[in-house]
Amino acid sequence: MRATTLLFAILIMAGCGAGTAGTGGGGSGLMGGGAPTPNISALIPSSAPMGSAPFVMTVNGSNFAANSLVYWGSSQCTTKFISQNQMTAVVTDSDLQQSGSFGVYVRTNDATSNVVDFDVQ
Numbered sequence: 001m002r003a004t005t006l007l008f009a010i011l012i013m014a015g016c017g018a019g020t021a022g023t024g025g026g027g028s029g030l031m032g033g034g035a036p037t038p039n040i041s042a043l044i045p046s047s048a049p050m051g052s053a054p055f056v057m058t059v060n061g062s063n064f065a066a067n068s069l070v071y072w073g074s075s076q077c078t079t080k081f082i083s084q085n086q087m088t089a090v091v092t093d094s095d096l097q098q099s100g101s102f103g104v105y106v107r108t109n110d111a112t113s114n115v116v117d118f119d120v121q
Helices: 002-015
Strands: 039-044 055-062 069-072 079-083 086-091 100-108 114-120
Touching: 039 100, 039 114, 055 100, 069 086
Parallel strands: none
Antiparallel strands: 039 055, 055 086, 069 100, 079 086, 100 114
């Protein structure tokens, strides 16, 4: 129960844009019904200028599934599953309207990946 509370607290922080790389579930352990926990290794790109046009971001990692979703803070992105190791997500112009670091993570069922920051400059 304590781990669930900690994970919830981390997700709340990530939802406010306060997530940091290496926070959250991560790893390749099993969580929630035996599904492997997704893990993000890289965001491409990992930064963009404030006010720039929408684009498609590539999320590289492991343990992604057809029902995995990418989140920008607490907002679900339009997501496309490419493979177990790659997904894409649409970053909208509204995501890029203020500067700062925004936590990106992947959810598959009840399993949540590590949070990786995307920097808007």
